[in-house]
Amino acid sequence: MVPYSVIFTLILLTSYVSVSTSKASDGMRHDVRHFPDGFLFGTATASYQIEGAWNEDGKSENIWDHMTHENPCVIDDCSNGDIADDSYHQYKRDVEMMRELGLHYYRFSLSWSRILPTSFPDKINEAGVAYYNNLINEMLKYNIEPMVTLYHWDLPQKLQELGGWANPHIVDWFGDYARIAFELFGDRVKYWITMNEPREVCYQGYGYTTKAPRLNIHGIAEYMCAKNLLVAHAKAYHIYDEEYRALYGGTIGITLSITWHEPESEDDAQAAEDENQFEWGIYVHPVFSVTGDFPPVMKEKIAAKSAAQGFARSRLPEFTAEEIEYVRGSSDFLGMNYYTAYLVYRNESVYSAHAVPSFYDDMDCVRYQPANWEGGASKWLKKVSWSFYKSLMKIKEDYNNPIVYITENGYSTTGGLDDDDRILYIREYIDAMLDAIEDGANVQAYTAWSLMDNFEWMQGYTERFGLYEVDYQSPERTRTPRKSAFIFKEMVRSHALDWHYEPDTTVMTIDEGH
Ligand code: GBH
Numbered sequence: 370m371v372p373y374s375v376i377f378t379l380i381l382l383t384s385y386v387s388v389s390t391s392k393a394s395d396g397m398r399h400d401v402r403h404f405p406d407g408f409l410f411g412t413a414t415a416s417y418q419i420e421g422a423w424n425e426d427g428k429s430e431n432i433w434d435h436m437t438h439e440n441p442c443v444i445d446d447c448s449n450g451d452i453a454d455d456s457y458h459q460y461k462r463d464v465e466m467m468r469e470l471g472l473h474y475y476r477f478s479l480s481w482s483r484i485l486p487t488s489f490p491d492k493i494n495e496a497g498v499a500y501y502n503n504l505i506n507e508m509l510k511y512n513i514e515p516m517v518t519l520y521h522w523d524l525p526q527k528l529q530e531l532g533g534w535a536n537p538h539i540v541d542w543f544g545d546y547a548r549i550a551f552e553l554f555g556d557r558v559k560y561w562i563t564m565n566e567p568r569e570v571c572y573q574g575y576g577y578t579t580k581a582p583r584l585n586i587h588g589i590a591e592y593m594c595a596k597n598l599l600v601a602h603a604k605a606y607h608i609y610d611e612e613y614r615a616l617y618g619g620t621i622g623i624t625l626s627i628t629w630h631e632p633e634s635e636d637d638a639q640a641a642e643d644e645n646q647f648e649w650g651i652y653v654h655p656v657f658s659v660t661g662d663f664p665p666v667m668k669e670k671i672a673a674k675s676a677a678q679g680f681a682r683s684r685l686p687e688f689t690a691e692e693i694e695y696v697r698g699s700s701d702f703l704g705m706n707y708y709t710a711y712l713v714y715r716n717e718s719v720y721s722a723h724a725v726p727s728f729y730d731d732m733d734c735v736r737y738q739p740a741n742w743e744g745g746a747s748k749w750l751k752k753v754s755w756s757f758y759k760s761l762m763k764i765k766e767d768y769n770n771p772i773v774y775i776t777e778n779g780y781s782t783t784g785g786l787d788d789d790d791r792i793l794y795i796r797e798y799i800d801a802m803l804d805a806i807e808d809g810a811n812v813q814a815y816t817a818w819s820l821m822d823n824f825e826w827m828q829g830y831t832e833r834f835g836l837y838e839v840d841y842q843s844p845e846r847t848r849t850p851r852k853s854a855f856i857f858k859e860m861v862r863s864h865a866l867d868w869h870y871e872p873d874t875t876v877m878t879i880d881e882g883h
Contacts (some may be wrong), residue, residue, distance in 0.1 A: 402803050403865045409814040410861045411514075412467070412836060413476035413777050415521035415565065417450045418823035420480060422457035426496035429486040431523040432533070432581040443583070448829035454821060454839055455846045457500060462848060464507045466820060466837055468883040470854060471861045474514035474560065476776060476816050477504070478521035481546055484553075488525040490545045498553055505557050511883055516560035516776075516816075518624065519547055519605060522570060522580065522826075529582050534570060534594040540601045547605035551613045559619040561609060562704050562776065563602040566626040567652050571595045576728055579827060588726025589684050592671070595663075596686045599655050599696050606699040624704030624776045625652050627764070629756035630736060633714040640715035640734045643670075645763070647732045653703070655688070657768040661697030662688055671731050678726055703764060706777035706818070707798070709749060710756035711736035745781040745790065746832045747825075752780070754797035761805035761812060770811050775802065779818035781825070781832040786874070791853045799866050817857060821848050850877045 417433045424430075437449035456463055467475050482488065483497035505515050520543070524533055528542060547563070564570070573580035576591035584590050602623050609621045630644040643666050646654070650664040662668075663685060672683040688696065713736045723730040738744075742751035757778075764773060780794040799815065806812050822835035830841055836854040840847040855872030862880065 399800075400869060401865050401867045402800070404803070405806060407813070408864070409473040410857075411472050411474040411476055411516060411814065411816045412470065412820035412857075413516075413816045413818050414456070414820050414823060415478045415518065415523075416480040416483070417453070417521070417523040418819075418825070419454040419456040419463075419477075419821070420483075421450065421452040421455045423449075423451045425457065426500075427486050427494040428480065428483040428497055429488075430526040431480065431482045432526055432529045433523050435526045435529070436581040436583065443578075444827055444829040445831050446829035448824070450824040452846075453824045454848075459846060459848075460500070460504045461507060462845075463820065464504070464511065464513070465879070466848060466850075466854075467508065467513050468511050468879045469850065469877050470836070470858045471880055471883050472513055473861070474516045474814070474816075475508060475820070476516040476518065476560075476562070478518035478523075478565065479550055480523055481520065482523065482525040484549065485525070485546060488527045488542065488546075490549055493549065493553075501554060505554060509557060514560060515554075515558045516562065516774075517550070517554065517558045518562040518565050519543075519550055520563065521565040522574075524582075533575075533582065534598050534601075535575065535590055537597050537600075539597055540604050543601035544604035544608055548608050548612070551609055551617075555609075555613050555617045555619065559617070561619060561621040562624045563605045563621065564598060565624045565776075566706055567595060567598045567602075567623075568626050568649060571598060572728060587724050587728060588731065591728055592685045595651055596688065599652065600688075600692055602656075603696040603699040607695070620701040622700040622702040622704050622774070623652070623656060624706055625649055626706045626708075627653075627760050628708070629710035629753070629760045630713045631710060631756065631759075633712045637714045641713040642666075643732050644711075644713045644734045644736055647728065647734075653764070653768060655693070655696045656698070656700050657703060657771055658697075659769070661693040667731075670733070674726065674731055680726075684726060684731075700771075702772040702774050702813075703768070704774050704776035705760075705764070707757055707760060707775060708778065709738070709744075709751050710753040711738055745794070746783045747781040747828065750781055752794050752797065754794075754801040757798050758801040758805050761802065761810040762808060765805070765808075765810045770809065773810065773812045774814040774816070775812060776814075776816050777818035778815065779834050781834050783831070784822075784833050784838065786838060786849065786851045788851045788853045791851070792856050795853065795857070796866060796868060799860075803866065850874070 423434050441447040486494050571591040571594035575584045575594040576587040578585050627649050630641040632638045632641040646664040646666050654664045671685040675683045713734050716735045717733045738751045744751040780791040819834045821837035822833040822839040825832045837848040837850050852874050855874050859870050
């Protein structure tokens with residue numbers, strides 16, 4: 370007998386061929402789907418978004434402190450991360466929430482300027498180190514593995530004044546910082562992530578003004594940033610590989626923001642592929658492809674445009690042969706942050722729509738999200754779960770099926786404990802992920818963004834991504850589980866996605882063994 374699940378899978382697969390139908394509404398989903406043995410669950414946060422204590426105990430200024438203090442209303446609600454979730458003081462409650470959820474691991478990031486107030490290894494801030502030791506030790510007491518990101522966007526301000534990621538010396542600065550982190554925490558931390566979302570760092574922060582440091586030097590700075598950041602990542606990888614791996618036996622990789630670009634029509638297939646290459650191939654290709662280096666389409670297009678525009682050389686910096694080898698293969702896994710998708714069409718006559726030079730002008734594409742795509746509180750965050758499947762399959766096929774950890778996936782609301790929209794989003798995306806796993810994608814972990822509400826960068830506290838709601842009026846930043854927290858907890862506990870599970874949300878408990 371052919372099991373129903375096989376038939377359903379076939380039906381679901383065929384639905385992926387069509388462009389924008391969300392299969393979740395087709396009523397054909399499995400009721401209960403089990404995760405593979407050993408599959409891991411966690412939640413994620415980042416230092417600037419949760420810690421607060423921005424100038425306590427010797428921490429120095431980072432680019433987010435600097436920007437939000439100099440120019441508060443670049444943030445939608447003119448807020449900042451000075452206190453944020455106060456996790457610097459509330460970390461025990463954070464660990465308690467991890468226990469409530471029954472997490473296998475928790476992904477958080479280190480604040481460079483908290484550990485190294487001068488930015489350099491000449492002075493280690495013991496109080497900052499103690500905070501991370503306390504957090505890590507508290508987690509390990511309950512068998513929750515730390516997954517640590519070295520860099521989640523909060524560069525020490527001093528290094529920014531020296532050019533930040535546009536200065537090639539940052540390869541050494543980042544390497545020095547990474548070595549100190551491995552030295553301090555490597556005996557207990559087995560999962561390391563060098564960088565979170567280089568695209569957002571470089572494109573938004575250096576090319577445009579939608580992240581600190583808001584340089585707005587488009588068509589130039591984002592490419593300089595991309596190259597230096599990739600070499601710096603590789604430096605940290607090789608330091609771990611050569612100096613710490615044998616000792617500690619951990620794993621280290623990079624986290625990239627992947628966004629699917631779907632052709633608007635058949636004629637736009639090449640445009641959508643170009644857009645995928647520009648948006649994330651720029652980071653995946655150098656690290657995960659067989660040949661290394663930036664994607665050929667970027668090298669060709671940017672070199673040609675640069676020449677036509679009168680530049681003396683391509684605005685996309687070249688890697689030396691040595692650097693190509695250094696970066697190629699420098700990741701044990703691909704950390705994938707996945708949220709949304711766009712439709713793309715080719716348009717070479719929209720120069721006026723894009724600054725010249727710029728990243729978008731360079732690729733000759735336009736992307737957009739159709740008005741009828743449903744979404745969360747964040748303008749950009751449309752629920753497009755079929756695109757998650759497509760992205761995972763493309764990573765599998767184009768890059769020799771690397772180990773993938775989903776290091777972020779999640780949904781925003783404007784608040785409230787009844788978050789059925791978030792639950793639907795998470796279930797749909799996890800369903801799509803399970804389809805990809807069934808079809809051979811090597812996905813081994815899923816991380817929900819976020820454990821709790823936090824400072825959502827330019828949107829401040831106006832957009833809420835938490836499984837736990839945070840009350841910003843209360844001094845201790847009281848955390849309360851949303852309905853989605855109960856759903857997530859059950860998914861981890863049962864090791865299965867159950868579309869019909871309805872939780873009792875009256876009381877959150879810590880299960881035995883956690
Ligand atoms: C992640 O970024 C971050 O890692 C995390 O810190 C953040 O809180 C979370 O997700 C929720 O936002 O780039 O201008 O074209 C998500 C990155 C942000 C990438 C929005 C796509 C689309 C607008 N995404 N972006 S733009």
